Amino acid sequence: AKVGGGNNFRFYDSEMNTLAFQRLTTENRLRKALELDQVVLYFQPLVDLKTGQIKGMEVLMRWNDPANGLVGPDQFLSVAEETGLIVGLSNRVLQEACRQCRRWHDKGLTGLQLSVNLSAQQLGPYNLVRTVKEILIETGMPPSSLKLEITESELMDDVDRAKRTLHELSAMGVEIAIDDFGTGYSSLSYLKTLPIDTLKVDRSFVRDLATDEDDAAIVGATIGMAHHMGLKVVAEGVETPSQLDFLTGHQCDLGQGYYFSPPLPADAMESLLQSGRLF
Numbered sequence: 001a002k003v004g005g006g007n008n009f010r011f012y013d014s015e016m017n018t019l020a021f022q023r024l025t026t027e028n029r030l031r032k033a034l035e036l037d038q039v040v041l042y043f044q045p046l047v048d049l050k051t052g053q054i055k056g057m058e059v060l061m062r063w064n065d066p067a068n069g070l071v072g073p074d075q076f077l078s079v080a081e082e083t084g085l086i087v088g089l090s091n092r093v094l095q096e097a098c099r100q101c102r103r104w105h106d107k108g109l110t111g112l113q114l115s116v117n118l119s120a121q122q123l124g125p126y127n128l129v130r131t132v133k134e135i136l137i138e139t140g141m142p143p144s145s146l147k148l149e150i151t152e153s154e155l156m157d158d159v160d161r162a163k164r165t166l167h168e169l170s171a172m173g174v175e176i177a178i179d180d181f182g183t184g185y186s187s188l189s190y191l192k193t194l195p196i197d198t199l200k201v202d203r204s205f206v207r208d209l210a211t212d213e214d215d216a217a218i219v220g221a222t223i224g225m226a227h228h229m230g231l232k233v234v235a236e237g238v239e240t241p242s243q244l245d246f247l248t249g250h251q252c253d254l255g256q257g258y259y260f261s262p263p264l265p266a267d268a269m270e271s272l273l274q275s276g277r278l279f
């Protein structure tokens with residue numbers, strides 16, 4: 001560690017300024033990105049672990065930034081959330097995802113479910129239910145073809161409001177998945193009162209599944225509990241055959257991860273859809 005507080009302080013201070021400056025430029029460029037339609041959708045298959053068939057896909061946002069190329073959400077989501085830009089970005093993603101699903105449907109690629117990520121702010125005062133309804137009507141997408149993914153911590157921001165919103169969405173036929181399940185420091189009681197269809201086991205539990213007994217116990221118990229409650233389970237971050245063996249052996253319903261496919265742009269995803277089974 002450095003001695004001499006004065007120096008340290010100045011160093012820290014200028015680092016903070018640089019960070020603040022970066023955030024500001026990111027914010028301005030994100031605003032532009034929205035105006036100029038630089039939001040791109042990637043799709044990653046969710047694979048039925050019994051049949052190897054693609055049952056659906058998760059929609060993952062990318063920013064096609066002219067200066068930096070394709071940028072992943074980890075680089076801009078926190079700024080988008082702090083500035084409220086996330087709502088516009090997310091609506092764009094939802095609308096474009098439903099339009100794409102409709103195009104696939106019209107080409108005979110039917111029966112696919114699209115999972116779209118929600119952010120906490122979409123569960124806030126802003127009217128998510130109306131937006132979802134409008135987009136479903138505009139695109140003619142059946143509500144049951146849409147699944148919305150939400151993390152435990154996003155739910156806990158305002159539990160009562162989240163509860164109302166999720167019940168309205170569920171009543172429309174839209175499905176709800178809990179994302180990153182097991183990482184949220186929340187009690188499990190929400191599972192009894194919220195209309196949840198799917199648990200997505202966080203990839204931190206899947207990573208060492210083949211070698212770590214604790215992770216194996218957590219994943220095995222999660223699958224058992226979910227099935228008893230009539231929920232489906234998706235394992236995230238499946239990368240190896242031994243992870244897949246464990247998951248199929250424990251009747252996990254769906255898998256997602258590089259073992260099957262990385263996230264792909266729409267045209268590559270379409271080719272994959274036409275090729276059938278993934279393992």
Ligand code: C2E
Pocket residue numbers: 044059060061072073074077090093117118119179180203236237238239256257258259262263
């Ligand atoms: P997530 O919802 O947990 O999404 C899964 C992330 O895991 C994706 O990262 C995906 O590319 C990555 N992944 C998939 N398979 C594997 C694997 O086998 N191994 C490993 N190590 N990683 C894998 P990505 O696309 O960078 O997205 C990061 C996060 O950004 C997402 O985490 C989600 O929380 C958020 N996000 C992405 N798109 C959207 C969006 O449209 N709206 C909102 N609100 N958030 C989004």
Ligand code: CA
Pocket residue numbers: 058117149179
């Ligand atoms: Ca997700």
Ligand code: CA
Pocket residue numbers: 179180200202236
């Ligand atoms: Ca996740």
Ligand code: CA
Pocket residue numbers: 180202203204236
């Ligand atoms: Ca995760």
